Amino acid sequence: GENVEQHPSTLSVQEGDSAVIKCTYSDSASNYFPWYKQELGKGPQLIIDIRSNVGEKKDQRIAVTLNKTAKHFSLHITETQPEDSAVYFCAAPSGGYQKVTFGTGTKLQVIP
Amino acid sequence: NAGVTQTPKFQVLKTGQSMTLQCAQDMNHEYMSWYRQDPGMGLRLIHYSVGAGITDQGEVPNGYNVSRSTTEDFPLRLLSAAPSQTSVYFCASSRTGFEKLFFGSGTQLSVL
Numbered sequence A: 001g002e003n004v005e006q007h008p009s010t011l012s013v014q015e016g017d018s019a020v021i022k023c024t025y026s027d028s029a030s031n032y033f034p035w036y037k038q039e040l041g042k043g044p045q046l047i048i049d050i051r052s053n054v055g056e057k058k059d060q061r062i063a064v065t066l067n068k069t070a071k072h073f074s075l076h077i078t079e080t081q082p083e084d085s086a087v088y089f090c091a092a093p094s095g096g097y098q099k100v101t102f103g104t105g106t107k108l109q110v111i112p
Numbered sequence B: 001n002a003g004v005t006q007t008p009k010f011q012v013l014k015t016g017q018s019m020t021l022q023c024a025q026d027m028n029h030e031y032m033s034w035y036r037q038d039p040g041m042g043l044r045l046i047h048y049s050v051g052a053g054i055t056d057q058g059e060v061p062n063g064y065n066v067s068r069s070t071t072e073d074f075p076l077r078l079l080s081a082a083p084s085q086t087s088v089y090f091c092a093s094s095r096t097g098f099e100k101l102f103f104g105s106g107t108q109l110s111v112l
Helices: none
Strands: A004-007 A010-014 A019-025 A032-038 A045-051 A056-059 A062-067 A072-077 A086-094 A099-102 A106-111 B004-007 B010-013 B019-025 B031-037 B043-051 B054-057 B064-066 B076-078 B087-094 B107-111
Touching: A004 A086, A010 A019, A019 A086, A019 A106, A032 A062, A045 A056, A045 A062, A072 A086, A099 B031, A099 B043, B004 B087, B010 B019, B019 B031, B019 B087, B043 B064
Parallel strands: A010 A106, B010 B107
Antiparallel strands: A004 A019, A019 A072, A032 A045, A032 A086, A056 A062, A062 A072, A086 A099, A086 A106, B004 B019, B019 B076, B031 B043, B031 B087, B043 B054, B064 B076, B087 B107
């Protein structure tokens, strides 16, 4: 099955700096890579996703890059703000695309 | 549009008790799933369903039962609660099996 590894587990940045979270996956056939944000006391919410036919996707201050050869993808947050503080999860499809395997999460703290 | 609704939000059980966690969605999604979230372990799939009448096991199914009699509802049953089942439980739904999951707000369960 798919194995998704996520690093770092915790990340502290100063407000205005950039944050980068990295994930690796094991199944070379995977073709869809989402990122979810979980605020305290809430369920995860999809913030951005990328398909394997593109190398990068941007949405305002967040971007995701994909390196299919190395089997890793990253979340980039620029000009971080206190409201970016949350737990972020990467994920990849598994089990014949009927399941989703999540990374172990990254707790991002943006220091004002 | 309520999205995915989970009840209850909090529950305390004694070892050996049984209970049902409720999950309902109003988006007409075929795919529904249950995850548990434990510190440092991310989101682990318990059971999932690809449509009414169809369920299958995820990564950590032991001690849990599910059924899917309607498209809208996907309850999770704990047959005989154990302290190891203390966790936060999330229900999710999506149009497909792996894309754009919508999560409920979670149920925090403590088993004493």
